[in-house]
Amino acid sequence: MLYRLLLPVLLLLASVLPASAQSGADLNISPKRVVFGPGERAATVYIFNQGDAEATYTVELVDRAMTADGQIVPAADRPDIAVASALDLVQHTPRRITLQPRESQAIRACARVPVRAANIART
Numbered sequence: 001m002l003y004r005l006l007l008p009v010l011l012l013l014a015s016v017l018p019a020s021a022q023s024g025a026d027l028n029i030s031p032k033r034v035v036f037g038p039g040e041r042a043a044t045v046y047i048f049n050q051g052d053a054e055a056t057y058t059v060e061l062v063d064r065a066m067t068a069d070g071q072i073v074p075a076a077d078r079p080d081i082a083v084a085s086a087l088d089l090v091q092h093t094p095r096r097i098t099l100q101p102r103e104s105q106a107i108r109a110c111a112r113v114p115v116r117a118a119n120i121a122r123t
Contacts (some may be wrong), residue, residue: 026051036090036111045107049099056098059107061087087113 028048036043049055063075063085075083092109099105 016030026055034109041111041113043109045109045115046104047106047107051100052101052102054098056096057094059092059095059097061090061092061109063087086111 009059014017028050030046030048034043034045047057064072065075065079065081065083066072067081069101075081075085087114090109091112092107094105094107097105097107
């Protein structure tokens with residue numbers, strides 16, 4: 001049940017936002033999209049500061065939607081597109097990261113089983 005909710009939802013950690021004035025062009029994120037499939041409850045996303053200066057980043061989960069022409073945009077920008085959000089079901093850590101030049105960090109994301117789905121699984 002949990003996975004049926006998560007599969008249609010596009011959760012991106014691509015919203016790792018620079019907390020300083022540094023441009024996001026100095027940041028490499030891999031993978032750019034996390035989708036939890038059947039039997040998967042954890043994922044790792046790696047970020048890498050490609051810049052020449054220390055940078056601090058805030059990590060956020062963001063619902064995204066694909067438009068008819070194939071663009072992927074924040075779901076909040078397109079209220080006309082229905083998105084089954086799983087933001088309340090996914091936790092991640094760390095939430096704020098300071099990286100030195102050429103330094104990387106792993107971000108862990110974990111899918112929680114919703115109470116209703118957990119009750120159904122027990123029966």
